[in-house]
Amino acid sequence: MTSYDTAVIGGGLLGCATAWHLARAGNRVLLVEKDQVNRHASGQNAGSLHFQLEFRMVEHGDDAARAAARALPLHLDAMRAWATVEDELGERCGVSRTGGLMLAETPAEIAVLDRKAALEREYGLDVAVLSGPELRRFAPYLADTVLAAGHVPGEGKANPRLVTPALARAAGRYGAVLRTGCRVTGLHRRGRHWELRTGTGPGDTAGETHLADTVVLAGGVWTAELAAMADVRLPVFPVGLTMSATARSRPFLPHLIQHVGRRLSMKQTEDGNVLIGGGWPAKLVSRAGQVDLETNPELRYESLVGNADAARVVPAVFDLPVIRTWTGMTTLTPDHLPLLGAVPRRPGLFVATGGSAFTLGLTYARLLARMVVTGETDRSIEDYSPSRFGALNFV
Amino acid sequence: MDRPEPVTIEVDGRTVPAHPGESLATALLAAGERAVGTTRGGARRAPYCNMGICFECVVTVDDVPCQRSCLIRVRADMRVRTAVPR
Amino acid sequence: MSAPDVVVVGAGPAGLAAAATLGRHGAAVTVVDEQEQPGGQIYRQPPAGFTPPAGSSPAGRALLAEATAAPGVRWLADTTVWGVLGTRAGLDGYAGDQPPPGRYRVATHGPVGVRLLEPRAVLLTAGAYDLPVPFPGWTLPGVLTAGGVQTFVKAQGLLPGGRFVLAGGHPLLLVVAAQLVRAGARVVEVALIQRRRDLLPGPAGLAAAAGAGGKIAEGVDALRVLRRAGVPVRFGTVVRRAAGDPDLTTVTLAEVGPTGLPVSGTDRDVPCDVLALGYGFVPSVELARQAGCAVTWDSPAGGWVVRHDEWLRTSVPQIAVAGELTGVAGAEQAEVEGRLAALGVLRDLGLLDEHRAVTLARPVRRELRRRRRFVTQVLDRFAPDRAALGSLVTDDTVLCRCEEVRAGDVRRALRANPHLGTANAVKLVTRAGMGLCQGRSCQPGLCQLISTLTGRGPEQVGAFTAQAPVKPVPLRALAVGDEPPAAD
Numbered sequence: 004m005t006s007y008d009t010a011v012i013g014g015g016l017l018g019c020a021t022a023w024h025l026a027r028a029g030n031r032v033l034l035v036e037k038d039q040v041n042r043h044a045s046g047q048n049a050g051s052l053h054f055q056l057e058f059r060m061v062e063h064g065d066d067a068a069r070a071a072a073r074a075l076p077l078h079l080d081a082m083r084a085w086a087t088v089e090d091e092l093g094e095r096c097g098v099s100r101t102g103g104l105m106l107a108e109t110p111a112e113i114a115v116l117d118r119k120a121a122l123e124r125e126y127g128l129d130v131a132v133l134s135g136p137e138l139r140r141f142a143p144y145l146a147d148t149v150l151a152a153g154h155v156p157g158e159g160k161a162n163p164r165l166v167t168p169a170l171a172r173a174a175g176r177y178g179a180v181l182r183t184g185c186r187v188t189g190l191h192r193r194g195r196h197w198e199l200r201t202g203t204g205p206g207d208t209a210g211e212t213h214l215a216d217t218v219v220l221a222g223g224v225w226t227a228e229l230a231a232m233a234d235v236r237l238p239v240f241p242v243g244l245t246m247s248a249t250a251r252s253r254p255f256l257p258h259l260i261q262h263v264g265r266r267l268s269m270k271q272t273e274d275g276n277v278l279i280g281g282g283w284p285a286k287l288v289s290r291a292g293q294v295d296l297e298t299n300p301e302l303r304y305e306s307l308v309g310n311a312d313a314a315r316v317v318p319a320v321f322d323l324p325v326i327r328t329w330t331g332m333t334t335l336t337p338d339h340l341p342l343l344g345a346v347p348r349r350p351g352l353f354v355a356t357g358g359s360a361f362t363l364g365l366t367y368a369r370l371l372a373r374m375v376v377t378g379e380t381d382r383s384i385e386d387y388s389p390s391r392f393g394a395l396n397f398v
Numbered sequence: 399m400d401r402p403e404p405v406t407i408e409v410d411g412r413t414v415p416a417h418p419g420e421s422l423a424t425a426l427l428a429a430g431e432r433a434v435g436t437t438r439g440g441a442r443r444a445p446y447c448n449m450g451i452c453f454e455c456v457v458t459v460d461d462v463p464c465q466r467s468c469l470i471r472v473r474a475d476m477r478v479r480t481a482v483p484r
Numbered sequence: 485m486s487a488p489d490v491v492v493v494g495a496g497p498a499g500l501a502a503a504a505t506l507g508r509h510g511a512a513v514t515v516v517d518e519q520e521q522p523g524g525q526i527y528r529q530p531p532a533g534f535t536p537p538a539g540s541s542p543a544g545r546a547l548l549a550e551a552t553a554a555p556g557v558r559w560l561a562d563t564t565v566w567g568v569l570g571t572r573a574g575l576d577g578y579a580g581d582q583p584p585p586g587r588y589r590v591a592t593h594g595p596v597g598v599r600l601l602e603p604r605a606v607l608l609t610a611g612a613y614d615l616p617v618p619f620p621g622w623t624l625p626g627v628l629t630a631g632g633v634q635t636f637v638k639a640q641g642l643l644p645g646g647r648f649v650l651a652g653g654h655p656l657l658l659v660v661a662a663q664l665v666r667a668g669a670r671v672v673e674v675a676l677i678q679r680r681r682d683l684l685p686g687p688a689g690l691a692a693a694a695g696a697g698g699k700i701a702e703g704v705d706a707l708r709v710l711r712r713a714g715v716p717v718r719f720g721t722v723v724r725r726a727a728g729d730p731d732l733t734t735v736t737l738a739e740v741g742p743t744g745l746p747v748s749g750t751d752r753d754v755p756c757d758v759l760a761l762g763y764g765f766v767p768s769v770e771l772a773r774q775a776g777c778a779v780t781w782d783s784p785a786g787g788w789v790v791r792h793d794e795w796l797r798t799s800v801p802q803i804a805v806a807g808e809l810t811g812v813a814g815a816e817q818a819e820v821e822g823r824l825a826a827l828g829v830l831r832d833l834g835l836l837d838e839h840r841a842v843t844l845a846r847p848v849r850r851e852l853r854r855r856r857r858f859v860t861q862v863l864d865r866f867a868p869d870r871a872a873l874g875s876l877v878t879d880d881t882v883l884c885r886c887e888e889v890r891a892g893d894v895r896r897a898l899r900a901n902p903h904l905g906t907a908n909a910v911k912l913v914t915r916a917g918m919g920l921c922q923g924r925s926c927q928p929g930l931c932q933l934i935s936t937l938t939g940r941g942p943e944q945v946g947a948f949t950a951q952a953p954v955k956p957v958p959l960r961a962l963a964v965g966d967e968p969p970a971a972d
């Protein structure tokens with residue numbers, strides 16, 4: 004039995020980045036991943052770095068938007084984190100910050116865009132609403148139907164294929180121990196330590212027990228399941244999402260594209276493929292009345308059509324073939340705010356998930372690591388604390 | 399093999415005779431085009447499987463990219479671009 | 485148009501036999517095939533308006549006639565099936581049109597755009613394709629699969645070059661070489677990787693062969709044609725390299741030692757402008773895998789094959805398979821399997837009662853057993869030695885043709901990420917398998933390399949996740965245009 008300062012459960016972006024920060028700070032870190040690093044949401048997502056409020060946050064009216072805006076301080080932090088991460092890692096991860104546009108096609112949508120921009124400016128986000136010739140000059144590839152767009156200069160993309168493996172390697176360089184094909188099956192407080200039990204994963208490692216002073220749950224959609232191992236209930240829910248990728252084409256789309264009135268995220272990768280997503284649902288598979296988190300959600304034809312249809316705001320995309328679609332799962336919280344911080348009444352247990360945790364993952368990781376090491380953070384994360392769901396937990 | 403009278407198609411601006419109904423890959427090869435395109439890395443590529451599996455034979459036909467020339471059939475006056483890098 | 489009872493994907497021998505059987509017993513069948521003409525790979529017909537030279541009456545004419553004459557069979561040519569949707573979580577009406585309960589959506593793309601078929605049962609008879617074996621120079625213009633060369637010659641009446649070398653490890657090479665000779669081509673050499681002594685049949689092989697006179701006669705006939713034309717057929721010979729600038733001009737052949745590896749110092753350069761490769765076949769299981777059908781690794785049968793029960797039903801209800809998807813076994817077995825699978829579907833749909841289905845299936849099963857005995861013998865003898873073939877790859881060899889990922893890239897990626905070791909994980913870090921062909925050309929070679937480098941077996945390395953669309957679909961055709969894609 005080996006003992007560590009911190010055990011991080013989950014080898015997605017969040018887990019790998021947290022392990023990296025912790026190991027860099029001198030912690031002895033164990034990272035446990037049941038499958039392969041980057042196998043789930045972190046390797047399946049759209050790679051958008053969006054710092055504006057998303058469509059899902061504004062579609063339910065101004066009050067809901069105002070509530071969701073409480074995460075904006077994290078967005079600003081994440082913008083800085085992505086600006087420097089490649090230098091810190093010493094390698095390219097496809098980070099591009101050439102700006103993002105949120106499109107409006109009707110007067111009503113323009114009104115939403117204006118109110119959204121005003122709200123975002125309250126939090127210090129640099130957003131301008133472009134229209135007319137200015138917009139055409141900036142984004143000549145847009146369809147004529149686009150009337151205005153909210154522009155945030157620091158938005159863009161990163162390559163989900165590259166980021167998390169790079170973080171895992173960096174964590175390894177600072178001495179973090181990586182266990183893949185190793186599933187955590189039990190989590191218990193023993194005296195002043197946490198005891199992790201691992202079962203045999205589909206690949207490599209047989210059952211083991213590890214001790215750690217602190218534990219970070221970075222389990223993505225498995226967060227509720229992991230928390231339950233420590234007898235904690237967290238209201239986080241899996242949702243299925245759909246992505247489409249076109250064949251490669253010459254570079255013509257330098258910006259991140261979103262839409263204020265419907266589900267859309269679109270960008271061109273460095274390799275030339277156009278990725279289309281933005282929240283089109285995929286159907287979760289259930290087995291014996293339980294959501295089956297091990298099976299990828301089922302593609303809905305309607306989502307694929309929706310994906311394709313939304314792309315009409317950039318007509319050049321319409322000529323390309325779709326070569327692949329995929330589905331994945333991500334976590335939502337009931338209030339669309341992140342779940343981030345120490346778990347009440349479970350000394351040494353930390354969690355982060357929810358929200359756009361690709362964009363925000365580096366920030367979550369930095370804040371968690373700081374909490375683990377120093378017991379505090381450099382900014383208030385009260386709004387995101389698991390304690391807001393304290394009513395669900397009696398012991 | 400007896401085949402219908404040839405028509406012409408346009409390949410990268412050149413006029414090329416071809417038999418309507420034969421595969422475009424056949425017509426291109428018969429016209430002496432040993433390769434139908436170039437990869438991004440600059441390598442010449444030509445039909446490999448000739449049955450729609452490998453996508454090595456893709457060309458742009460009448461402005462639609464990524465058409466498998468081994469499956470597409472010759473029609474009079476079709477416009478073929480082989481030079482589009484993929 | 486009313487929804488079909490059954491959609492058959494693929495109009496090769498398996499699909500044709502199935503359609504004939506289904507139609508005869510009253511099922512409404514839609515047969516979908518990407519090709520212009522039914523027939524699949526072996527009974528490929530020339531394009532409409534082309535007349536093959538007299539005397540070359542196409543094989544399989546009886547089967548084609550039987551299938552086209554069967555009542556209730558509708559043909560969708562030039563149409564690709566790109567997904568079977570609703571097999572995992574079921575379909576519901578929350579997000580769109582209400583599909584009939586208990587049906588899947590077979591998503592197609594063809595001359596009329598994207599269409600959904602909603603049958604009561606699906607029969608996958610998608611066949612197989614040539615096993616891609618990477619080695620230096622295999623991407624040069626002039627290097628083709630043997631099947632590809634055959635299609636140019638047989639179905640298009642074109643000789644795709646002047647000097648042909650055929651190399652690989654499958655008896656199809658002999659058949660194609662003979663077809664080339666008959667068509668007037670200059671065949672320089674046929675090189676088979678198997679050593680002659682390894683091919684001699686044992687007693688069991690001879691007994692089984694008695695049940696397969698046709699195939700053997702075909703091989704013997706081919707050898708005779710080649711001998712008469714003076715074409716050398718060399719055993720124990722492998723192609724190590726293809727070279728030329730800009731197109732193929734030379735191949736390097738070498739002798740194979742007892743371990744299956746080329747013997748150093750035996751290299752020989754042979755000038756040619758076409759190299760036809762035939763190492764056997766890979767079952768086209770991607771649609772089955774996309775639909776969620778369980779597969780098993782069976783190397784001699786072509787790699788991943790679809791698991792099935794005695795009625796050829798897969799692990800997914802209402803989806804059956806026949807032909808090469810159950811393991812590569814040739815046209816005759818594909819045809820028999822097509823009939824059996826059709827009887828199973830008819831039984832499940834209630835169009836045949838249990839007793840009739842079992843009775844009708846009895847002679848079909850007998851025939852199938854007889855064929856399988858022969859096929860097993862052949863497969864064992866011609867099974868690709870994947871590790872030995874994998875050793876042909878150098879760091880500079882392109883594995884993924886579409887994305888131009890080389891073996892060295894994969895080696896470096898695995899060294900940098902020692903915690904990775906599956907096909908999917910390597911795809912994600914290297915882009916191998918992310919191109920237009922969706923990994924069909926690189927998956928076998930890539931997985932073999934991962935196995936060699938990590939010591940993991942084929943089951944552990946796995947395959948790329950199969951996703952819809954299994955073949956590309958124009959975005960425009962998917963979007964709701966003026967004319968919404970209708971279910972029919």
Ligand SMILES: Cc1cc2nc3c(=O)[nH]c(=O)nc-3n(C[C@H](O)[C@H](O)[C@H](O)COP(=O)(O)OP(=O)(O)OC[C@H]3O[C@@H](n4cnc5c(N)ncnc54)[C@H](O)[C@@H]3O)c2cc1C
Nearest residue numbers: 013015016017037045048049051187223331359360361362
């Ligand atoms: C299709 C799609 C598109 C998206 N697009 C975007 C986007 O554009 N921008 C954005 O910001 N966000 C996006 N997201 C969301 C984003 O991908 C996720 O929020 C983020 O990747 C979560 O990272 P994670 O590390 O928390 O989770 P994951 O990447 O899911 O990692 C969690 C890991 O924990 C492991 N694990 C779970 N249980 C155990 C156990 N018991 N033992 C060991 N290991 C365990 C899992 O195997 C998994 O690898 C998208 C998500 C999807 C699905």
Ligand SMILES: Cc1cc2nc3c(=O)[nH]c(=O)nc-3n(C[C@H](O)[C@H](O)[C@H](O)COP(=O)(O)OP(=O)(O)OC[C@H]3O[C@@H](n4cnc5c(N)ncnc54)[C@H](O)[C@@H]3O)c2cc1C
Nearest residue numbers: 494496497498517518524525565610611631807808814815
């Ligand atoms: C190129 C090639 C040449 C061959 N030549 C010979 C030979 O000379 N002699 C010999 O004995 N055997 C030959 N074989 C083997 C022989 O073709 C097979 O054993 C036999 O055809 C198998 O029949 P099948 O019905 O299973 O599949 P196939 O005959 O392969 O038929 C499958 C059909 O499905 C269609 N299809 C596949 N996927 C889709 C999709 N997603 N959507 C729509 N349609 C789809 C294909 O277009 C094809 O027409 C050859 C095989 C290949 C691949």
Ligand code: FES
Nearest residue numbers: 448450452453468
């Ligand atoms: S040659 Fe392979 S798809 Fe056309």
